[in-house]
Amino acid sequence: MNKFLKRVFLPSLLATGIFSATFVPAKPAAADDKLLEDAGIGAAAGAVTGIITNNDSVFTNAINGAAAGAAVNAANSGRRNKRDRNLAQDVGVGAAGGTVAGTVTNRKGTLSNTINGAAAGAAINILRNNKK
Template sequence: MNNILKRALLPSLMAASLAGVTIVPAKPAAADDQVLRDAGIGAVTNVVTGAVRGNGNVLGNAVKGGVTGAAVNGANGLRNTRNRRHRNAAQDIGVGAGTSAVTGVITGDGRDTLGNAIDGAAVGGAIHLFNQWQIIS
């Protein structure tokens, strides 16, 4: 009798739980999307600049770029709505350069601080361009 109940109830219970799990998180918050987008842009940009310069490994550059992208997003997220729409290129580049230099020291890539700052400035510039021209919505 126990096997009959397991065979009858378990498949429907699993189907109901899977449907509930996939339906509940219908839409994440828009702010989270922007942070993840900027972190992704930063990771890709820093991997490319690291490869061009021959600096570091792919994973380390991706981590530094992701942190830098999130910091650039955070610096703009603290401003009011009008200023978030009209971003400041100098601020994005400056925050990117500073964050990447500090992140490089923390992750153990402190021997090339100027190179890390250059990579971060490129990340800040790329994020500024993508958000200014709204290439990625």
Template sequence: MNRILKRALLPGIMAASLAGVTLVPVKPAAADDQVLRDAAIGAGTCVVTGAIRGRGTVLRNAAKCGAAGAAVNGANGLRRNPKKRSLGQDAAVGAGASAATRAVLGGREDTAGDLLDGAAAGAVINILTK
């Protein structure tokens, strides 16, 4: 009798616990949505600026400024008043993050272009998310 109960109940209990664990985090936090939004805006901006300048691949440019967008979002979260955003600060954070990401990714040395792409991404994020 004991084996019959184990065979009948154990799979149901395991399935219920697995479903409960995987379905708990159904909705992501709003902050995660904002980081993804800024990273996507940055990636799109860099793909366009890279195409205009004729530098880099689409994937490298998207990765470079996706990281810049996430850094701009993080810098805005650290401010005392996140509603009061500065165009210059966002451009500077984007430029620095873009150059740092390019250093990690490797490739051609085009530091001025990396700074330009990141600054453009930071400025576009500032303008679109006010």
């Protein structure tokens, strides 16, 4: 019985030890405590930009902006100084988030989705860099 236990359980224990030593210490990417605030800023910016570009409804533009705001938050969550943001990065990440959100929600007007996301990223950057 002792040999049987060694042959059956030792390889699985060894595999479990290697797996946990390799993958458990890796810290997953996570948003910070300002996620909902950034999503709200993005939603407001997306709604206003959607009215200006006359693209779809205010609700879907707000969803697009909120997704862009969440993407900008995730891109900046690892920074030590949260006020030290890069405007070009926030605009680019917001534009990408808005484009992807527009594709997922089946909206037409890829350029308008990109503009909504970029505006959300710019609004978050401006508001976050000015907060003391």
